[in-house]
Amino acid sequence: MPAQSQTSIQMALRDPDVALMLRVRDDDPQAFEELVRRYQDRLLTVMYHLVGNRDEADDLAQEVFLRVYRHRKEYHPQAKFSTWLFTIAHHLAQNVYRRRQRKPEAQLDLSDSGLLAQQPQELWCTTLPGPDAQLRHEELSQVVQWAMAQLNERQRLAVVLNKFEDMSYQEIADIMQISVKAVKSLLSRARAQLRQLLAPYVQMEMRSGQLPRALPHNATDGPHAPAGSQPQPHTAEPHE
Amino acid sequence: MSEPSSLSEQEREELIAYLDGELDAEAARAVEEKLQRHPAWRREAEQLQATWQMLDFLPQAHAPASFTERTLTVLQASQARQRRYQRLRRLLTYTAWAAAVACAAFLGFQYGVSSHLRSPDAPWPPSEEVLLLLEHRSYWPYYEKLGSFTFLKQLDQSDLFQEGN
Structure with a gap:
């Protein structure tokens, strides 16, 4: 049996999405539909945080799936399927950044309009004291979005993949086509910047007991396994 | 407001990699020791x-119900367009081949005639017979079969095929 086929079988056994993609490669139309359903929310979330615009994220996510289908015959599983999918997404997002650099007027700056036009400190002071927890949640969501928008594109991608896709440094390095060391440095700078930007809100949240102060017992706990209560992620309304 | 980080850039990288579970056992132990000994490390980690x-407050998108269907529809339209393009390309390829073959045949014919005219044996200016052949290409098969101009000359002079007969 050829080595490539053996790798495909091993990867398919390890990652069910690889098996699904191999069915897509073999022209199974239902497999493609299942693949879209399985990944649409995750992909849309990542694209939204990368480009900062819901409609554009929607179009880009669709284009990612179309490219997956068009290039299905070239698919040879060597890593998790999501690595391949998000590599395509990364390339498309880069095209958007390049287009925005050429046409700066078309760029959507999250801080250009509405509540986000204010500095987060003003936003917090003017609206957060309200008693409504839902309102507080939404305001915090906007502050965090504002902070994310201050990161550069590469930092934002690394953070989004690490946070939402729970990807390892190696997987992020594969997607961004950089070294693991570069990912380590990128994430470190991004998180230091976020720490600076969000410091006042983090303090308030910690004082109000919304964020845990405990550290993980060991490295395997990681930051994704908090020892205390955790704020519920805000879920955006579906848009039609 | 929190105080600025007292860790160097490299120390912070190590700490974040530790928090992400990305360090090997030895490096993780080194970070754990620093966390136990230095309050600044603990504060930074916290x-x-x-x-x-706080990033949990970021919105997570949900695709609209129509997303999958819309994607499949766009895909089908794109495939239909692709098929049309392939058909057109095939047609153009065949047409180009046919034109090339016709062109080659014509050029071959011309070459044959000119070779014949330019052969050392061919008199110049061409004889009356050769001019007759050039003028009436339809006579060539007869000439090839008969090998004589006599019949062709008679044919040319006769009004056998002229209108009104």
Whole structure:
């Protein structure tokens, strides 16, 4: 049996999405539909945080799936399927950044309009004291979005993949086509910047007991396994 | 407001990699020791972790119900367009081949005639017979079969095929 086929079988056994993609490669139309359903929310979330615009994220996510289908015959599983999918997404997002650099007027700056036009400190002071927890949640969501928008594109991608896709440094390095060391440095700078930007809100949240102060017992706990209560992620309304 | 980080850039990288579970056992032990000994490391770790948890407030998108259907529709339209393009390309390829073959045949014919005219044996200016052949290409098969101009000359002079007969 050829080595490539053996790798495909091993990867398919390890990652069910690889098996699904191999069915897509073999022209199974239902497999493609299942693949879209399985990944649409995750992909849309990542694209939204990368480009900062819901409609554009929607179009880009669709284009990612179309490219997956068009290039299905070239698919040879060597890593998790999501690595391949998000590599395509990364390339498309880069095209958007390049287009925005050429046409700066078309760029959507999250801080250009509405509540986000204010500095987060003003936003917090003017609206957060309200008693409504839902309102507080939404305001915090906007502050965090504002902070994310201050990161550069590469930092934002690394953070989004690490946070939402729970990807390892190696997987992020594969997607961004950089070294693991570069990912380590990128994430470190991004998180230091976020720490600076969000410091006042983090303090308030910690004082109000919304964020845990405990550290993980060991490295395997990681930051994704908090020892205390955790704020519920805000879920955006579906848009039609 | 929290105080600025007292860790160097490299120390912070190590700490964040530790929090992400990306360090090997030895490097992780080294970070754990620093966390136990240095309050600044602990403060930094707490701040970084709390900041990371703040990202849970970021919205998570849900694709609209029509997303899958819309994607499949766009895909089908794109495939239909692709098929039309392939058909057109095939047609153009065949046409180009046919034109090339016709062109080659014509050029071959011309070459044959000119070779014949330019052969050392061919008199110049061409004889009356050769001019007759050039003028009436339809006579060539007869000439090839008969090998004589006599019949062709008679044919040319006769009004056998002229209108009104």
